[in-house]
Amino acid sequence: MLSAGEVILQQLMNGLILGSFYALIALGYSMVYGIIKLLNFAHGDIYMTGAFVGFFVFGILAGTVGSSWGGVILAMLAAMCVCGLLGFLIQLLAYRPLFDAPRLSLLITAIGVSLILYNTVMIITNGEYMFFQHSIPAGGLTFGNVTITWVQLVLLAITAVLMLVLSWFIGTTIWGKAMRAISLDKPTCRLMGINVNKIIGLTFFIGSALAAVAGVMSCVYYGSLHYFMGYMMGIKAFTAAVIGGIGSIPGAMLGGLLLGLLEAAGTQALGSSWKDVFAFSLLIIMLIFKPTGLLGKTEIERM
Amino acid sequence: MTKKWLLLLIMVLTLALFAFGCAESGEPATEGQGGEEQAGEESTGEETSGGVIEIGVLAPTTGSEAYYGNDMVQSYQMAIDEINEAGGVLGNTLELFVEDDACDAAQAATAASKIISAEPDFVVGGYCSGATIPALQQFYDAGLIMLVSCANSTNITDLALEQTFMINSPGTHAVQTLSALLSSLGVTKVATIHQGDDYTKNLSDICEAQLPEAGFEIVAVEVMEKGAADVSAIVTAIRNAGAEFVYWCGYHADGSNVIKQLRQGGYEGYICCGDGSASPELITACGPDGEGVYVTSPPNVELAEGGEEYIAKYTDLYGTGPGAYSTLCYDTIYVLKEAIETAGSTDYEAVRDAIQNIEYQGLSGLIKFAENRELAVSNFIVMQIEDGAFKLIEP
Numbered sequence: 001m002l003s004a005g006e007v008i009l010q011q012l013m014n015g016l017i018l019g020s021f022y023a024l025i026a027l028g029y030s031m032v033y034g035i036i037k038l039l040n041f042a043h044g045d046i047y048m049t050g051a052f053v054g055f056f057v058f059g060i061l062a063g064t065v066g067s068s069w070g071g072v073i074l075a076m077l078a079a080m081c082v083c084g085l086l087g088f089l090i091q092l093l094a095y096r097p098l099f100d101a102p103r104l105s106l107l108i109t110a111i112g113v114s115l116i117l118y119n120t121v122m123i124i125t126n127g128e129y130m131f132f133q134h135s136i137p138a139g140g141l142t143f144g145n146v147t148i149t150w151v152q153l154v155l156l157a158i159t160a161v162l163m164l165v166l167s168w169f170i171g172t173t174i175w176g177k178a179m180r181a182i183s184l185d186k187p188t189c190r191l192m193g194i195n196v197n198k199i200i201g202l203t204f205f206i207g208s209a210l211a212a213v214a215g216v217m218s219c220v221y222y223g224s225l226h227y228f229m230g231y232m233m234g235i236k237a238f239t240a241a242v243i244g245g246i247g248s249i250p251g252a253m254l255g256g257l258l259l260g261l262l263e264a265a266g267t268q269a270l271g272s273s274w275k276d277v278f279a280f281s282l283l284i285i286m287l288i289f290k291p292t293g294l295l296g297k298t299e300i301e302r303m
Numbered sequence: 304m305t306k307k308w309l310l311l312l313i314m315v316l317t318l319a320l321f322a323f324g325c326a327e328s329g330e331p332a333t334e335g336q337g338g339e340e341q342a343g344e345e346s347t348g349e350e351t352s353g354g355v356i357e358i359g360v361l362a363p364t365t366g367s368e369a370y371y372g373n374d375m376v377q378s379y380q381m382a383i384d385e386i387n388e389a390g391g392v393l394g395n396t397l398e399l400f401v402e403d404d405a406c407d408a409a410q411a412a413t414a415a416s417k418i419i420s421a422e423p424d425f426v427v428g429g430y431c432s433g434a435t436i437p438a439l440q441q442f443y444d445a446g447l448i449m450l451v452s453c454a455n456s457t458n459i460t461d462l463a464l465e466q467t468f469m470i471n472s473p474g475t476h477a478v479q480t481l482s483a484l485l486s487s488l489g490v491t492k493v494a495t496i497h498q499g500d501d502y503t504k505n506l507s508d509i510c511e512a513q514l515p516e517a518g519f520e521i522v523a524v525e526v527m528e529k530g531a532a533d534v535s536a537i538v539t540a541i542r543n544a545g546a547e548f549v550y551w552c553g554y555h556a557d558g559s560n561v562i563k564q565l566r567q568g569g570y571e572g573y574i575c576c577g578d579g580s581a582s583p584e585l586i587t588a589c590g591p592d593g594e595g596v597y598v599t600s601p602p603n604v605e606l607a608e609g610g611e612e613y614i615a616k617y618t619d620l621y622g623t624g625p626g627a628y629s630t631l632c633y634d635t636i637y638v639l640k641e642a643i644e645t646a647g648s649t650d651y652e653a654v655r656d657a658i659q660n661i662e663y664q665g666l667s668g669l670i671k672f673a674e675n676r677e678l679a680v681s682n683f684i685v686m687q688i689e690d691g692a693f694k695l696i697e698p
Binding site for chain 2: 002007010011013014015017018021122126127128129131133138145146147149218221222223224226228229231232233263264267268271272273275
């Protein structure tokens with residue numbers, strides 16, 4: 001039996017970890033929506049692809065670099081590059097020709113891309129589960145009956161660092177400024193000499209790379225991967241982005257963590273069969289009072 | 304203008320792709336027609352030999368349960384090849400064709416229709432109960448005798464279809480075995496985790512119904528969505544409920560994840576898995592966290608009489624060892640063979656009655672049916688993971 005304090009501490013940790021996965025993926029949804037108003041439904045599958053790229057690179061590296069943190073970090077970097085490029089290519093081939101088309105056409109294209117990624121990985125892996133076996137030492141910090149493993153701490157640290165770097169990038173660099181400017185007014189940016197297409201490509205690259213990090217992290221943390229892992233994760237992350245206020249970067253981070261914590265709280269309070277009902281009921285109530293999400297801005301459509 | 308030409312080119316290529324796809328799928332269709340002709344021959348003269356008895360297989364050859372699905376198909380094929388080499392059944396050769404249900408209810412319905420349209424003489428298969436049940440009614444309507452090799456939800460029994468037989472013991476038998484294990488371990492507080500689908504929820508429901516009667520307390524019933532990565536919140540809830548024994552009712556692919564997170568989350572009590580997890584893959588996927596885990600399992604070929612010979616032959620043919628349900632499938636074909644021989648034809652009524660009255664000692668145990676077309680005697684065993692291998696436990 002755990003004491004009440006221990007349960008709260010443990011569930012808080014569970015919620016934070018799950019929330020960081022949601023947050024990392026939600027960032028990609030939010031960035032892309034902010035800049036081209038597209039709900040990129042292929043994003044969950046990029047997360048899944050990232051996990052598989054990480055898995056295969058890790059398998060190759062395990063012999064030389066070892067299967068501990070060294071191999072994991074390298075696999076993560078490789079997955080970031082591959083998925084970043086993949087995101088960029090998808091944008092270039094599938095979305096860019098439709099930038100001026102009605103927004104629904106773009107949405108359907110995104111669903112199509114999602115199906116292509118999903119089915120490709122299914123064929124390549126024969127639809128089988130893969131198991132990610134690393135040799136990262138177990139153990140961690142112990143508080144009474146509660147143990148917080150090193151893996152959990154490192155994953156939280158990676159998420160925190162990535163979020164800080166991203167905030168800095170969007171807030172201060174010239175590219176980040178361009179991104180924010182484009183999300184405000186694309187035609188004017190073009191008139192001001194900003195290479196809009198290039199910045200959009202960059203946004204896809206960064207968003208996809210972040211999803212790949214989440215993918216590799218989930219391999220390390222959960223140990224198994226399969227071709228449909230991106231589906232539920234994508235939907236939850238999309239929800240997180242909406243809670244935070246879609247288009248808002250800090251909103252995506254906050255929304256992800258909040259959804260993770262709500263699910264943990266729901267499991268504890270009402271049982272696992274009710275956790276989604278609990279989390280999503282609260283979300284509906286919240287959105288009734290704040291329809292733009294926690295940090296979203298009310299959009300004024302100019303006539 | 305160039306853009307339009309490009310568009311046209313893409314459209315033509317897409318159409319070409321479709322045409323190509325159709326050409327490919329055309330082949331099995333003609334095969335199916337051939338089958339019909341043969342079936343026609345048979346019906347005109349059932350006593351004459353030299354025909355083909357076609358058996359349709361419903362199995363998840365892709366998706367999360369692809370490992371079992373392919374294992375099923377290979378086991379059927381092995382039995383069929385043996386029978387054909389020995390002269391077939393009443394002089395007819397057996398032939399197999401497979402449709403994939405992907406362990407998905409919607410796809411199973413489509414697969415069942417495809418099987419029916421190919422007009423086989425019998426149908427075997429069925430791994431995931433959730434995907435098998437929607438197909439069963441279709442087979443009944445089409446007048447096809449169905450031997451369910453693996454799926455064992457009592458919901459199948461409840462359908463009460465007169466031509467559907469279950470070769471595997473239903474979940475109620477598993478819980479009897481589980482209850483014996485619990486008594487021998489001396490624990491009382493039990494938590495179950497299922498995945499919300501037909502088979503796993505059914506097993507959990509049986510625990511909830513039967514275990515309290517036997518003097519055990521169910522302290523938590525949790526649900527893990529299929530393929531969900533995170534169960535840490537469930538683990539904390541289970542620890543908080545004070546469970547001494549966790550029964551995982553789901554499949555092995557998610558099972559390893561549950562076991563690892565139970566151990567990582569600091570749960571130190573007993574863990575036991577249902578028969579959906581009785582796979583050597585569970586051991587490799589769990590690694591050291593799997594040590595000491597119990598499994599209520601269908602008959603294990605390694606521990607069966609004559610099992611070694613079976614494993615050697617299977618390994619020789621397919622390069623890997625047989626899975627947990629392999630012998631059930633193998634026996635399914637032999638049950639069918641014996642029934643056809645007893646009936647003297649492939650006539651629906653005659654074969655159905657022959658199966659109902661069969662008494663066949665297979666590798667998976669004694670196959671004999673009760674009135675409700677479930678096995679009359681339970682075939683469950685308890686195994687424990689020790690030093691990276693399954694070991695038989697007498698509860």
